[in-house]
Amino acid sequence: MEVLRSISEIKEKVNEWKSNGLSVGFVPTMGYLHAGHKSLIEKASSENDRVVVSVFVNPKQFDNENDLETYPSNLQGDKALIAGAGGDIIFAPTAAEMYPDGFATLVDIEGLDKELCGATRPGHFRGVCTVVTKLFLIVTPDRAYFGEKDFQQLAIIKRFTKDLNIPVEIIGCPIVREEDGLAMSSRNAKLSEEERRKALIIIEALNIIKEMVYQGTSDVEELKKEASRKISTMDIAKIDYFEIVDPDTLEKIDVVKEKALAATAVFIGKTRLIDNMIIGE
Template identity: 55%
Template sequence: MEFVQTIQETKNIIKEWEKSGFTIGLVPTMGFLHEGHESLIKKAASENDKVVVSIFVNPIQFGPTEDLDTYPRNLDRDKKVCENAGTNLIFNPAPEEMYFDNAVTSVTVGELTNGLCGSKRPIHFQGVCTVVSKLFNIVTPDKAYFGEKDAQQLAVIKRMVRDLNFDIDIIGCPIVREEDGLAKSSRNTYLSDSERKAALVLNESLKLAKKALENGEVHASKLTHVISEKINSEPLAKIDYIEIVDSIDLKPVCKISSSILVAIAVYIGKTRLIDNFTWNTNDNK
């Protein structure tokens, strides 16, 4: 496994791989890797000749009051996870390597970023799309792998790739959970013992919504009520949003008649966590 920190070094390695006819999979990450990231890397390794993992805490996707400075980092551990999962190249640039001081170009995806996390974190997806576009241009992968836990991000990246004619297949991979159901997240490390227990309310509330759908519920407002009632029963939890939207265009739905995304963001103490599931009405027939 190779470890590089410059764009030029990465491009040089990629050129050699391309000359040899190797297929390339990319897993973009911000590091502090957990089993969710590991599952993406293993999936990429199973489908490509070479795997690149980027480890870059992207400053332009954090708002001024967000956790850029305290975002967890452990590069030594990340290297071990990458190597064990089948990574061939880690690209770990510094911010000044990725961004020119006088850069004026960014990538924005419109309507899909207006709701959900986009409405709460207004600069977030512009930062995500800009850095992912740069990674795509640097690595030129055949496939890129993203977790379904960040469902809005996955939908936004898919639309960006389509709209900008990137010749890349975007592969969404299932949410990886702890044994008790909490979705894996680098931010879980922020939780105290009591908050960690309280965080289970996210998945528990979604399970109740899924059960309601299985029992034939078709009104989004009823599902929202089921979720909010459960979350509000936990004193340490504060709802940021509960959204039921079309799974493709992310527009809110009132009555469920096609594939939907049920997505939530909840503060447990000061830590903001997200979770979701996708539901297709055809699956219940």
């Protein structure tokens, strides 16, 4: 599995493919890949002639220096997973390659970043928009693949791609879960055995309110109160947010009329995990 470090190298490779009439799929990641990433790469491989996977821990989207410094990495393991899933090239630039001295341009978005993760992590989505825009311009893929676990991120990327007329088709892919229901995440590796077991309180809370809606409860405050109560029964769980929003606008709602998005971020010990579920379908 070839790993390219420079922007010029990856642009040259992609231009070579495109000159031969080949389509290019792209899966941006921050590394430490798992089965969820594998599913994205496999889908990209099934729909494109060539697949680029980026591995870059983007410093501009972290609001906590310790979180950045302790983010897990395993490039050798990533290479094996990418090769097995049908990826063709890894683009793994350094921060200096992506943000050289004098870098002064940021990409921001209004509206979609105000709730959920955006409300508690100021500047996070500015960093996401900036790096994804750069990656799209560098790789120039036909299609790019993102997991629905980061539902807000996916909505924002779809929005700015449309607004800026970037010729990339954005494809969202379903959340991949462990057998016991925990959403797969690179951050799961930071959990102790006890924390890993107790993290299941997140999916349990989501399932409870999904069933409540199915049984006829539609009041959002009642649903949020029950979800928060459930999560708070776990001693090491601290809720960052638990919201129920319109899945298209990400705006808060008072009543679940049709489908809605229940989304949460919870600290299990020191590790922040996110998850979401469509309810009311």
